[in-house]
Amino acid sequence: MTSTVLPSSPVSARPRSASAAGQVAEATRPAGAAALAVALAVRTDLWAHLVEFREESRWTHLLPTADLAPALDPSLHQELEEAQVWLLSWLPGQGTPLHDHGASSGAFAVARGTLTERVVAARSGRAPHQSTADLAAGRVRFFGPHYVHQVVNTLHEPAVSVHVYAPRLSLMNTYRIDPTGLVRIGTEKAGVDW
Numbered sequence: 001m002t003s004t005v006l007p008s009s010p011v012s013a014r015p016r017s018a019s020a021a022g023q024v025a026e027a028t029r030p031a032g033a034a035a036l037a038v039a040l041a042v043r044t045d046l047w048a049h050l051v052e053f054r055e056e057s058r059w060t061h062l063l064p065t066a067d068l069a070p071a072l073d074p075s076l077h078q079e080l081e082e083a084q085v086w087l088l089s090w091l092p093g094q095g096t097p098l099h100d101h102g103a104s105s106g107a108f109a110v111a112r113g114t115l116t117e118r119v120v121a122a123r124s125g126r127a128p129h130q131s132t133a134d135l136a137a138g139r140v141r142f143f144g145p146h147y148v149h150q151v152v153n154t155l156h157e158p159a160v161s162v163h164v165y166a167p168r169l170s171l172m173n174t175y176r177i178d179p180t181g182l183v184r185i186g187t188e189k190a191g192v193d194w
């Protein structure tokens with residue numbers, strides 16, 4: 001049997017070099033909506049006590065950003081000031097229609113269970129391209145304006161997810177697919193329809 005002695009790491013109190021300091025600055029730039037969604041999804045202590053499950057429809061809850069900010073690294077998550085954060089629960093079988101998020105960009109992270117996402121990309125003159133993926137806890141998706149998707153809990157366990165929108169979500173258009181592409185079938189407005 002052989003053993004390997006690892007060299008001990010020298011501890012240095014010297015100031016960091018300019019390049020090292022630059023790397024630190026680089027690492028603390030705003031990290032974006034996806035990082036914010038994941039950072040909040042893992043902080044179950046901030047929201048687990050709020051979660052409800054409703055048989056009649058998906059449950060949604062707007063998380064006040066002022067309550068979240070103290071738990072986050074402000075240098076990484078500056079966009080929180082302009083963002084809107086929703087907590088959603090999904091019983092098996094519950095889901096959204098095919099929809100976009102208006103002019104909002106954002107991200108969502110699965111915090112519990114698994115959600116199935118179908119993404120539809122419309123291409124002029126061609127059949128829409130569709131892809132589907134199961135997103136287990138810890139997975140995240142980010143999106144720009146006009147991203148069209150459908151999210152459903154297709155499995156047997158309840159799911160919870162954290163959604164970040166920036167700018168704040170003001171409307172969602174709903175769609176159906178026909179051979180010519182995506183057809184808008186409705187618009188849900190914040191403050192009116194949810």
Ligand SMILES: [Fe+2]
Nearest residue numbers: 099100101149
């Ligand atoms: Fe969505």
